Amino acid sequence: MSRTNTLPDFKNTPVIDQVGVEERVARFTTRSIKKSSKGQALKMILNMIDLTTLEGKDTEGKVKQMCYKAVHLHDVIPNLPTVAAVCVYPSMVKIAKDALKGSSVKVASVATAFPSGQSTHDVKIADTKFAVDNGADEIDMVISRGEFLSGNYNFVFDEIASIKEACGTARLKVIFETGELSTLDNVRRASEIAMAAGADFIKTSTGKISPAATMPVTLVMLEAIRDYYYKTGRMVGMKPAGGISTSKAAIHYLVMVRETLGGAWLSNEWFRFGASSLANDVLMQIAKEASGVYQSIDYFSKD
Amino acid sequence: MTKKTKQPSLDFKTDWAYAPALEDTKHISLKKQYDLFIDGEFVKPHSKKYFATYNPATEQKLADIAEADQTDVNKAVSAARKAFEKWSKISASERGKYIYRIARLMQERAREFSVIETLDGGKPIRESRDIDIPLAANHFFYYAGWADKLEYAFPNRNPKPLGVAGQIIPWNFPLLMAAWKIAPALATGNTVVLKPAESTSLTALKLAELIRDSGLPNGVVNIVTGAGSTGAAIVNHPDINKIAFTGSTDVGKLIQKSIAGTSKKLTLELGGKAANIIFDDAPIDQAVEGIINGIFFNQGHVCCAGSRLFIQEGVADVVIRKLKDRMETLIVGDPLDKNTDIGAINSKEQLSKINKYITIGKNEGAEMYQSSCALPTKGYFCRPTLFLNASQSHRIVQEEIFGPVLTIQTFRTIEEVIEKANNIPYGLSAGVWTDKGSKIFNLTSKLRAGVVWANTYNKFDPTSPFGGYKESGFGREGGLHGLMPYLTF
Numbered sequence: 001m002s003r004t005n006t007l008p009d010f011k012n013t014p015v016i017d018q019v020g021v022e023e024r025v026a027r028f029t030t031r032s033i034k035k036s037s038k039g040q041a042l043k044m045i046l047n048m049i050d051l052t053t054l055e056g057k058d059t060e061g062k063v064k065q066m067c068y069k070a071v072h073l074h075d076v077i078p079n080l081p082t083v084a085a086v087c088v089y090p091s092m093v094k095i096a097k098d099a100l101k102g103s104s105v106k107v108a109s110v111a112t113a114f115p116s117g118q119s120t121h122d123v124k125i126a127d128t129k130f131a132v133d134n135g136a137d138e139i140d141m142v143i144s145r146g147e148f149l150s151g152n153y154n155f156v157f158d159e160i161a162s163i164k165e166a167c168g169t170a171r172l173k174v175i176f177e178t179g180e181l182s183t184l185d186n187v188r189r190a191s192e193i194a195m196a197a198g199a200d201f202i203k204t205s206t207g208k209i210s211p212a213a214t215m216p217v218t219l220v221m222l223e224a225i226r227d228y229y230y231k232t233g234r235m236v237g238m239k240p241a242g243g244i245s246t247s248k249a250a251i252h253y254l255v256m257v258r259e260t261l262g263g264a265w266l267s268n269e270w271f272r273f274g275a276s277s278l279a280n281d282v283l284m285q286i287a288k289e290a291s292g293v294y295q296s297i298d299y300f301s302k303d
Numbered sequence: 304m305t306k307k308t309k310q311p312s313l314d315f316k317t318d319w320a321y322a323p324a325l326e327d328t329k330h331i332s333l334k335k336q337y338d339l340f341i342d343g344e345f346v347k348p349h350s351k352k353y354f355a356t357y358n359p360a361t362e363q364k365l366a367d368i369a370e371a372d373q374t375d376v377n378k379a380v381s382a383a384r385k386a387f388e389k390w391s392k393i394s395a396s397e398r399g400k401y402i403y404r405i406a407r408l409m410q411e412r413a414r415e416f417s418v419i420e421t422l423d424g425g426k427p428i429r430e431s432r433d434i435d436i437p438l439a440a441n442h443f444f445y446y447a448g449w450a451d452k453l454e455y456a457f458p459n460r461n462p463k464p465l466g467v468a469g470q471i472i473p474w475n476f477p478l479l480m481a482a483w484k485i486a487p488a489l490a491t492g493n494t495v496v497l498k499p500a501e502s503t504s505l506t507a508l509k510l511a512e513l514i515r516d517s518g519l520p521n522g523v524v525n526i527v528t529g530a531g532s533t534g535a536a537i538v539n540h541p542d543i544n545k546i547a548f549t550g551s552t553d554v555g556k557l558i559q560k561s562i563a564g565t566s567k568k569l570t571l572e573l574g575g576k577a578a579n580i581i582f583d584d585a586p587i588d589q590a591v592e593g594i595i596n597g598i599f600f601n602q603g604h605v606c607c608a609g610s611r612l613f614i615q616e617g618v619a620d621v622v623i624r625k626l627k628d629r630m631e632t633l634i635v636g637d638p639l640d641k642n643t644d645i646g647a648i649n650s651k652e653q654l655s656k657i658n659k660y661i662t663i664g665k666n667e668g669a670e671m672y673q674s675s676c677a678l679p680t681k682g683y684f685c686r687p688t689l690f691l692n693a694s695q696s697h698r699i700v701q702e703e704i705f706g707p708v709l710t711i712q713t714f715r716t717i718e719e720v721i722e723k724a725n726n727i728p729y730g731l732s733a734g735v736w737t738d739k740g741s742k743i744f745n746l747t748s749k750l751r752a753g754v755v756w757a758n759t760y761n762k763f764d765p766t767s768p769f770g771g772y773k774e775s776g777f778g779r780e781g782g783l784h785g786l787m788p789y790l791t792f
């Protein structure tokens with residue numbers, strides 16, 4: 001039986017004009033989101049957050065407290081959504097899974113020698129399987145940026161494909177670490193490789209490198225998702241991570257998703273924010289919308 | 304044979320709608336009636352006649368505007384002549400200071416100017432706030448800097464002012480065009496009689512108030528309002544040394560005829576029908592954005608609008624598909640809403656002209672496509688419109704529509720697109736989209752257009768000269784070149 005090769009030529013991906021991308025992004029930030037549309041956006045944002053702790057000093061206690069916060073964001077205000085997921089290292093997956101039992105909050109785990117990805121294939125597969133076996137619903141892998149920048153696109157493709165296989169039913173998010181990719185052309189190329197290799201989500205950054213998520217980078221990835229959807233009909237999710245800490249910035253991202261991909265992507269099934277401090281800023285805004293005044297930051301739990 | 308499959312499509316109708324975000328109008332001050340600004344004060348028109356100016360988004364009257372006749376124009380010209388004697392002789396750095404002051408005052412009052420520009424002309428507040436008003440102030444800042452450096456701009460040529468400049472401006476960028484005209488004239492030591500377009504006089508009159516407040520010597524800038532006959536009185540006035548006109552090619556031709564045989568200097572900035580050219584190696588998503596900015600900026604009321612789109616055949620399908628998706632996200636509506644992308648058509652006459660061309664396009668057999676957005680029930684509005692499969696011989700391709708209507712043609716080779724792009728009586732501007740630098744340089748030297756934008760569109764800057772070829776006019780405004788039409792050597 002013959003199969004048609006549907007793999008794109010990764011050396012020949014669409015070109016990106018950075019100046020044009022920045023202008024388009026500037027247009028999104030001039031949208032004025034007020035009143036009812038702001039209230040709606042804030043709740044949407046909460047429900048799209050991957051509440052994250054990825055530190056060497058993470059402990060069982062820290063992760064448990066964060067998981068409680070994930071479900072009980074601010075019980076003073078009724079009818080708040082939960083966050084989408086918590087994101088932890090593989091060693092903490094079991095703890096998070098137990099802590100979140102009975103809730104709809106997912107457990108995401110970084111894997112594949114996060115954040116550098118500098119390890120062997122076998123270690124990366126084992127890392128992924130360990131997280132999945134411990135109950136991770138989602139795996140956030142990193143690509144091998146060194147191989148990518150040397151032009152070994154097939155290596156990067158194969159690695160993503162084999163991690164996807166190791167994920168089983170867990171959804172795979174592929175982190176590019178765009179702060180190390182240097183150009184938007186490279187961001188576009190990495191997006192095409194990851195989607196063709198089976199990524200369920202593409203994600204900007206680990207949060208360990210600056211710059212992390214930016215609007216231009218995210219726009220290029222959203223446009224890649226759109227083109228892939230045009231071609232294949234398969235929806236791929238998007239997760240900007242790191243550096244988005246204010247409600248205002250997050251709303252700009254939602255505007256960008258809405259006007260690039262349309263309403264179908266405006267749920268946590270297809271769009272996530274990787275963030276640790278965003279939730280409290282959003283809660284502060286929601287409280288302000290209700291009462292008309294800003295409250296002290298000490299009214300919001302830091303977990 | 305092509306396989307027919309149902310294509311996945313994006314849906315931009317979402318549960319998350321943008322709530323109205325109206326710009327406040329309480330801070331502006333508008334009088335019920337505006338007189339003529341002559342010799343530093345507001346004076347009643349000789350004829351005692353006034354005409355109404357309307358908000359095209361609501362069809363409501365905003366104010367009454369004085370109609371200047373021959374007597375009023377005579378008064379304005381003699382005030383300008385008298386002022387010229389002093390203005391041309393004060394020190395150049397002093398002149399610069401006055402112009403800087405106008406620029407700063409304009410920045411201080413930017414919010415009021417933006418709102419009034421939007422009320423009177425129908426353009427979205429986003430554009431008047433972010434483009435028109437800041438750019439107008441920048442023109443004054445830029446030319447203020449030249450005032451005392453003319454000797455360096457034109458070394459050993461002994462530049463001298465001309466005298467009184469008569470300036471007639473259009474309704475599409477009312478304050479910005481006033482700035483383009485007044486700033487270089489003042490910097491070079493000339494005095495001015497300016498006539499704004501009759502449907503959009505308000506910001507020019509607010510500018511007159513600002514100029515009065517700035518302490519500029521009386522008579523240096525005079526602003527007379529009215530329609531065509533007022534313009535004709537300026538053009539034919541024997542004591543005017545220079546005419547600067549921006550507007551339609553038809554009127555430009557009339558002006559050129561009427562000043563033939565006189566010693567008046569002339570610059571004309573007229574119509575256009577620009578080619579926006581997308582090559583198959585272009586950054587496609589950014590090119591689509593450039594197409595949108597090229598034709599839908601200011602409701603398409605832009606003389607340099609990219610109104611003829613040429614797409615290389617290999618990427619035609621994908622560009623058109625993306626263009627249609629992008630059009631679905633354009634918000635047409637209340638110009639005062641900060642989220643509005645496309646505001647009101649400037650006047651009833653202009654809307655019926657656009658609609659006439661849309662009918663012509665349909666009759667000519669081009670395939671029309673419009674976005675599905677809702678239009679307000681009151682006011683003059685037009686959906687963003689494409690004409691696919693247009694031909695070079697279609698009238699909608701050859702004639703300037705001056706509205707949000709884009710014709711789309713495909714091409715195969717670079718020679719073909721150059722020939723088609725130049726095959727038009729106009730030559731104001733063009734756009735080229737390609738990733739290849741050498742292709743850009745090849746095209747910029749072969750396109751008969753005054754401005755060629757590469758991988759961008761509708762970019763304006765006071766430092767950059769602007770003007771046309773062929774029936775798009777002659778003379779340059781902006782930059783160092785913009786000083787020359789106001790000088791004799």
